[in-house]
Amino acid sequence: MQTPHDLAFLLARFQFAFTVGVHIVFPAFSIGLAAYLAVLEGLWLRTGRGVYLDLYRYWIKAFSIVFAMGVVSGLVMSYEFGTNWASFSRKAGPITGVLLSYEVMTAFFLEAGFLGVMLFGMNKVGRGLHFAATCLVSAGTLVSMTWILASNSWMQTPRGYRIDPVSGRFLPDDWLAIIFNPSFPFRLVHMGLAAFLSVAFVVGATGAWHLLAARRQGVAPSPPVRVMFSMALWMATLVAPLQILAGDAHGLNTLRYQPVKIAAMEGDWESETHAAEFLFGIPNMRTEHTDYGIRIPLLGSLILTHSVNGTVPGMKDFPRDQRPPSQIIFFTFRIMVALGLLMAATGLWSLYLRWRGRLYDSPLLHRLVFCMAPAGFVALLCGWITTEVGRQPWTVYGLLRTADSVSPIALSSVAVSLAAFVIVYTLVFGTGLIILVRTLAHPPVTGEYEANSAHPAEILAARSHPGAVPPVTDHPGGNA
Amino acid sequence: MTGLAYWLPVVWAIILVAAIAIYVVLDGFDLGIGMLFVVVPETRYRDVMVNTIAPVWDGNETWMVLGGAVLYGVFPGAYATLLPALYVPIVLMLLALVFRGVAFEFRVLTRTTIWHRLWDLGFMLGSAIAAFCQGAILAGVIQGVPVTDGAFSGKALDWLTPFSVLCGLSVMCGYALLGATWLIWRTTGSLEQACRLWSMVLAGGLFIAIVAVSLWTPMLHAPYLKRWTDWPRMIFVAPVPILVVALGSAFLRGIRQAHSLTPFLCVLGWFFLCLSGLAITIWPYAVPPNLSLWDVSSPPSSQLFQLVGTAIMLPIVLVYTVFSYRVFRGKVTEADAYH
Numbered sequence A: 001m002q003t004p005h006d007l008a009f010l011l012a013r014f015q016f017a018f019t020v021g022v023h024i025v026f027p028a029f030s031i032g033l034a035a036y037l038a039v040l041e042g043l044w045l046r047t048g049r050g051v052y053l054d055l056y057r058y059w060i061k062a063f064s065i066v067f068a069m070g071v072v073s074g075l076v077m078s079y080e081f082g083t084n085w086a087s088f089s090r091k092a093g094p095i096t097g098v099l100l101s102y103e104v105m106t107a108f109f110l111e112a113g114f115l116g117v118m119l120f121g122m123n124k125v126g127r128g129l130h131f132a133a134t135c136l137v138s139a140g141t142l143v144s145m146t147w148i149l150a151s152n153s154w155m156q157t158p159r160g161y162r163i164d165p166v167s168g169r170f171l172p173d174d175w176l177a178i179i180f181n182p183s184f185p186f187r188l189v190h191m192g193l194a195a196f197l198s199v200a201f202v203v204g205a206t207g208a209w210h211l212l213a214a215r216r217q218g219v220a221p222s223p224p225v226r227v228m229f230s231m232a233l234w235m236a237t238l239v240a241p242l243q244i245l246a247g248d249a250h251g252l253n254t255l256r257y258q259p260v261k262i263a264a265m266e267g268d269w270e271s272e273t274h275a276a277e278f279l280f281g282i283p284n285m286r287t288e289h290t291d292y293g294i295r296i297p298l299l300g301s302l303i304l305t306h307s308v309n310g311t312v313p314g315m316k317d318f319p320r321d322q323r324p325p326s327q328i329i330f331f332t333f334r335i336m337v338a339l340g341l342l343m344a345a346t347g348l349w350s351l352y353l354r355w356r357g358r359l360y361d362s363p364l365l366h367r368l369v370f371c372m373a374p375a376g377f378v379a380l381l382c383g384w385i386t387t388e389v390g391r392q393p394w395t396v397y398g399l400l401r402t403a404d405s406v407s408p409i410a411l412s413s414v415a416v417s418l419a420a421f422v423i424v425y426t427l428v429f430g431t432g433l434i435i436l437v438r439t440l441a442h443p444p445v446t447g448e449y450e451a452n453s454a455h456p457a458e459i460l461a462a463r464s465h466p467g468a469v470p471p472v473t474d475h476p477g478g479n480a
Numbered sequence B: 001m002t003g004l005a006y007w008l009p010v011v012w013a014i015i016l017v018a019a020i021a022i023y024v025v026l027d028g029f030d031l032g033i034g035m036l037f038v039v040v041p042e043t044r045y046r047d048v049m050v051n052t053i054a055p056v057w058d059g060n061e062t063w064m065v066l067g068g069a070v071l072y073g074v075f076p077g078a079y080a081t082l083l084p085a086l087y088v089p090i091v092l093m094l095l096a097l098v099f100r101g102v103a104f105e106f107r108v109l110t111r112t113t114i115w116h117r118l119w120d121l122g123f124m125l126g127s128a129i130a131a132f133c134q135g136a137i138l139a140g141v142i143q144g145v146p147v148t149d150g151a152f153s154g155k156a157l158d159w160l161t162p163f164s165v166l167c168g169l170s171v172m173c174g175y176a177l178l179g180a181t182w183l184i185w186r187t188t189g190s191l192e193q194a195c196r197l198w199s200m201v202l203a204g205g206l207f208i209a210i211v212a213v214s215l216w217t218p219m220l221h222a223p224y225l226k227r228w229t230d231w232p233r234m235i236f237v238a239p240v241p242i243l244v245v246a247l248g249s250a251f252l253r254g255i256r257q258a259h260s261l262t263p264f265l266c267v268l269g270w271f272f273l274c275l276s277g278l279a280i281t282i283w284p285y286a287v288p289p290n291l292s293l294w295d296v297s298s299p300p301s302s303q304l305f306q307l308v309g310t311a312i313m314l315p316i317v318l319v320y321t322v323f324s325y326r327v328f329r330g331k332v333t334e335a336d337a338y339h
């Protein structure tokens, strides 16, 4: 019994999930890369080693591409709450809208204000000021993440509000409680680490790519290539285990506030002690059973309660109309965790090779790291899907249903605009991705500064000339 | 209604109008430059044009994000009514801005491939469509939208009327003029000369558009007409047409005497007058002709909290925005390649 309204509702959800899913990749990229650039520039100013400037110059090109895509996809999001989720905006706007405004005023303006100086100002302002601009852009991305996650976390674990009995609106009572709601610290840490890890693997994969290329050509890899590979793998070695700890803590916290989400992520139907953990299975929402299950005894209780006789919840404890679609999040959760474990293993392996002095000549490691270029982003998206789909059927958890959040818009409008978003995003962000890969296909330019002790601005001024952008087609490896 | 519940929405309405005005002016010349690509086919000139805005466009567009966010947090009733009502032009505008925003990078990075032309076209069309949609959105608000139980209850294409098409075209013309006068200020040589010529034509077009929209608007709703003819308000309203004409003649003088900044400032003045005229017209409605500012406001606890943040942050934002414009001040020539 699909009415046009039901279909419009479904398409509005698709459209939101699609646009936000595309968006989140770019901010995560910007968060990690801006921090990396700030570190590179800081190292260059401290040590004076040209290799860091080489790397800065190299990655800032990628940053300018990624950042532009983050901005335009984000602009869409800030209006989509109103176009697609008008009822939600009307009721929750007094809280989520205010948080978004704070994000604009404290973060977006900061990023935008100093981005120009960061990208184009090397030979216009002094070293210190330029470094400050890089740091401020990086700070902006982190502040932005903090606000949007406060808003998102409030939707997951709402606190500090009152509901107006007449209009059904959420009225803010206590802003500190709203911002520092119970899931916010966990989400912030987990998401921040996810952004850093994602970028670590992109940088590492680019380094691995050029290490492999150098090996194929029988030449020694250049210093910037080695440095970026090494830095990225230090990051993976240190942060991947932290991410596992953070994810574990996040899961325990979710168990406390959203037990049905955990039951759905685990595919568990009955609450029990000494619960097993599914390695694989296909949860069936209708028959209330997880088919084809492969389970490891006791592990479920152990992971979720850190004790073998702890009780884990089952979906049957909750009414049918409050269960999230387990078939989706069961898998997205497992993909994320598997990738997290793989990243930690990669880090450990690189540590071992480093200790043996073979970090730069292990083609097997290089191939693995190269293949893991998208791993961080895949894990990050899977994590978001787990969180967001696991919140269903609510937009504001336990208080406002998604079905009651939608706008009064015509089916034709949503359908046509969904198609337009898919076409335009594919074209634009697809091209962006190709341009990005082609830019990274060139190895970093090296060596011009090592012997030169002149002021960096002069060096850069001497180097920049019209059309200084490398042609993107004529490189041997440039067709990837 | 007393105290905070009355005054906070008033203060916020003023801030919102100011943010929209800043947006229109700043992103207006960006979008105008995109449209001027039509009359400037040479890549080297196009590069100069883009280089005058490349370091600042992101900041300019952020004012639009601020407008959306303020509407969402402070006037959620308006956000939740106007956006569904204007769904089509808003989505179209957002998609156009996607093309426009990435084209800055992509048109340079695809320089040696055939895609280069596509991104120049994307920059041009994206700017033109976004400008048209912004005019249509403005017209949609002025025309008013049908509301039942506080929510939009009309049809998807209600906004599309002769009046909204006129407003769309007027905004395109106005932005192109802003762009042309910006280029007079920021470039040299034959590009500057060409812009002087084009800005005369565009100024003529904009003048006609302003007259047409001003005569048409009061006919849309009875209260609008009253606003312009009621006694004490007349005092504020009467000088507007005179100022428009005065700025027009200053503009012409600036063009003829080869001033570089005057024409741009005069056009800014025109925009300022138009926007304040519109604000006076629809005051105190947020969603004409039914919902007032107070009907769509969030509770004082939200508006006050947000006001504290704005009072602290907005001045700081303005300071570093000015700073970043100063870093990139001065004429841009073909020798300045930012990429």
Ligand code: HDD
Binding pocket: A020, A023, A024, A026, A027, A028, A030, A031, A067, A070, A071, A072, A073, A074, A075, A076, A077, A078, A107, A108, A109, A111, A112, A140, A141, A142, A144, A145, A148, A149, A191, B058, B061, B062, B065
């Ligand atoms: C984890 C971090 C994160 C998350 C979950 C989101 N964003 Fe975002 N967003 C950023 C982190 C970020 C960023 C890193 O700060 C960006 C990337 C480029 C930029 O300008 O800021 C950004 C850009 C960006 C912009 C453009 C800002 C500008 O013009 O400079 C807007 C309007 C939004 N976002 C809005 C949203 C909305 C409405 C979201 C929720 C659905 C959202 N973002 C999710």
Ligand code: HEM
Binding pocket: A012, A013, A014, A016, A017, A020, A021, A023, A024, A085, A088, A096, A148, A149, A151, A152, A155, A381, A384, A385, A388, A389, A392, A395, A402
């Ligand atoms: C940026 C990363 C995000 C991703 C990848 C993401 C993903 C998703 C997905 C996949 C859905 C659809 C769930 C379903 O229909 O079953 C959804 C829904 C939703 N999300 Fe997010 N989300 C993100 C961030 C946010 C943030 C930060 C907010 C709010 C501030 C938010 C607000 C919503 C709302 C209002 C819905 C309701 C619509 C719906 O359920 O389809 N999302 N999101």
Ligand code: HEM
Binding pocket: A186, A187, A188, A190, A191, A193, A194, A195, A197, A198, A243, A244, A246, A247, A248, A250, A251, A252, A254, A261, A336, A337, A338, A339, A340, A341, A343, A375, A376, A377, A379, A380, A381, A382, A383, A384, A385, A386, A387, A390
């Ligand atoms: C073995 C390691 C990991 C564990 C145990 C873990 C655990 C979790 C859990 C339980 C959630 C759901 C939170 C909720 O219920 O709302 C989650 C969300 C998420 N995960 Fe992981 N995770 C791991 C690895 C990773 C990795 C490697 C990444 C990315 C590089 C990642 C990115 C995310 C993101 C972006 C979210 C959604 C945002 C949020 O709500 O925090 N996770 N993770």
